Amino acid sequence: xxxxxxxxxxTDGGIITGDSAPIDRDVVCRKCGYNxxxxxxxxxxxxxxxxxxxxxxxxxxxxxxxxxxxxxxxxTQLFMLGVLAIIGGAVASNAFLLRAxxxxxxIVIGGRILTTVALWFLTQPDPSGLGEDQYGTARKIxxxxxIAGIIQQALSRLxxxxxxxxxxxxxxxxxLFVLGFMDVIGLFAQFSYLKKLALRIPEQQLSARANxxxxxxxxxxxxxxxxxxxxxxxxxxxxxRYRSTGFECFGGIGALAVFIFGISYLLLMNRLxxxxxxxxxxxxxxWASADSIHVAxxx
Numbered sequence: 001x002x003x004x005x006x007x008x009x010x011t012d013g014g015i016i017t018g019d020s021a022p023i024d025r026d027v028v029c030r031k032c033g034y035n036x037x038x039x040x041x042x043x044x045x046x047x048x049x050x051x052x053x054x055x056x057x058x059x060x061x062x063x064x065x066x067x068x069x070x071x072x073x074x075x076t077q078l079f080m081l082g083v084l085a086i087i088g089g090a091v092a093s094n095a096f097l098l099r100a101x102x103x104x105x106x107i108v109i110g111g112r113i114l115t116t117v118a119l120w121f122l123t124q125p126d127p128s129g130l131g132e133d134q135y136g137t138a139r140k141i142x143x144x145x146x147i148a149g150i151i152q153q154a155l156s157r158l159x160x161x162x163x164x165x166x167x168x169x170x171x172x173x174x175x176l177f178v179l180g181f182m183d184v185i186g187l188f189a190q191f192s193y194l195k196k197l198a199l200r201i202p203e204q205q206l207s208a209r210a211n212x213x214x215x216x217x218x219x220x221x222x223x224x225x226x227x228x229x230x231x232x233x234x235x236x237x238x239x240x241r242y243r244s245t246g247f248e249c250f251g252g253i254g255a256l257a258v259f260i261f262g263i264s265y266l267l268l269m270n271r272l273x274x275x276x277x278x279x280x281x282x283x284x285x286x287w288a289s290a291d292s293i294h295v296a297x298x299x
Contacts, residue, residue, distance in 0.1 A: 075122030076273035085111030145186020152179035220257035
């Protein structure tokens with residue numbers, strides 16, 4: 001069982017009914033994180049008025065704050081739109097017959113912004129604080145890597161349009177390598193976060209798929225991400241030509257792997273998005289049912 005061991009599931013929409021004893025352990029409120037220890041299970045949180053029964057059912061998403069679960073769903077939707085924009089922009093950048101190269105760059109940048117906003121939504125902490133001991137670190141790493149990824153993209157584009165001396169080229173190459181490494185670590189953190197979040201649905205199959213992609217996409221993406229700064233350094237110092245056959249071949253294989261596993265990532269996000277939608281609807285209906293029952297908060 002993932003997380004807190006739940007009490008027997010209720011049959012009346014998510015709240016516990018009947019005579020109940022005071023809660024004898026530390027239990028945080030789903031809505032605001034208030035410690036409910038000592039309160040009645042049939043009561044409400046004195047801080048926000050949320051039914052205490054929800055906080056005793058384990059940390060499945062169906063018992064969580066429905067607004068938070070809805071943010072998870074929006075995160076998956078925006079992420080898919082952002083990735084599709086990046087792919088479309090990349091295709092447009094190479095569509096010489098359509099003369100859409102310049103527009104493609106702006107589409108890619110827009111897609112990058114969308115994925116950043118999406119992952120920021122997706123990594124919103126649970127208001128109750130549940131799960132932070134399990135994936136709080138991964139959630140924070142993802143956010144740091146998002147900032148690193150934006151800086152990397154800007155610095156990478158700048159390095160190709162500005163003429164740099166050898167020392168500056170070396171420093172920029174080192175910075176790109178470090179930022180790229182942080183971006184790769186962030187990708188591993190994304191899948192670590194998602195596979196644990198999937199267990200709160202619970203969806204063992206989605207969790208297993210996220211675990212597979214963590215290594216499959218993480219390694220292939222890492223290779224081509226780190227390859228870029230090395231190619232730039234070797235080109236700047238005249239070690240290789242810009243269109244080096246070895247780098248192009250290796251990069252092509254890596255790019256193909258990223259494309260294949262990237263499609264799997266999109267499918268995973270689509271499945272998670274549908275599950276998050278279902279869980280938010282269940283949670284919203286249950287919370288509405290609980291709010292319609294007036295229970296005076298304990299004194």
